[in-house]
Amino acid sequence: MPKIPRYVKALASKLLRIKHLLILLFVLQIYLFSISNGASPMLLNSNTIGIVSELTYIKSVLSQVGPILGAVLFIVAGVFYAVGQVMPPDKRANFHTASINIIIGAIIISLLSVASTSLAVASSHLLANSVSTT
Numbered sequence: 163m164p165k166i167p168r169y170v171k172a173l174a175s176k177l178l179r180i181k182h183l184l185i186l187l188f189v190l191q192i193y194l195f196s197i198s199n200g201a202s203p204m205l206l207n208s209n210t211i212g213i214v215s216e217l218t219y220i221k222s223v224l225s226q227v228g229p230i231l232g233a234v235l236f237i238v239a240g241v242f243y244a245v246g247q248v249m250p251p252d253k254r255a256n257f258h259t260a261s262i263n264i265i266i267g268a269i270i271i272s273l274l275s276v277a278s279t280s281l282a283v284a285s286s287h288l289l290a291n292s293v294s295t296t
Contacts, residue, residue: 213289214286214289214290217285217286217289218286220278221278221279221281224274224275224278225275225278225279227275228271228272228274228275228276228278229272229275231268231271231275232268232269232271232272232275233268235264235265235267235268235271236264236265236268238264239261239262239264239265239268240261242257242260242261242264243257243258243261245257246258246260246261
């Protein structure tokens with residue numbers, strides 16, 4: 163039994179690195195998309211079109227990746243809860259807390275992926291109104 167906490171600690175540190183790597187890849191993907199759209203002379207003349215295209219891109223990414231990521235996070239939370247059941251009580255509380263936090267993250271991601279269309283439309287209207295009034 164003493165080997166299990168070492169394996170779990172190593173797995174948790176690897177998962178933490180993967181989480182940071184996924185965030186960096188997402189930011190890099192948005193940055194590269196903005197560079198590829200920035201080469202267009204039409205987009206260089208009008209910043210609003212570039213912002214609206216960025217919002218459209220983020221909306222499409224959230225609507226495609228969000229539900230999958232939410233489901234994966236629910237599965238990961240279940241794994242954390244199950245691993246916590248075989249641990250001593252002090253470690254069990256930590257694993258249960260982590261699983262609850264992962265479930266909250268999955269719910270937030272799922273809600274954002276569902277609401278991404280309406281958020282993008284509202285942001286586009288807000289940008290169009292602010293540009294037309296100035």
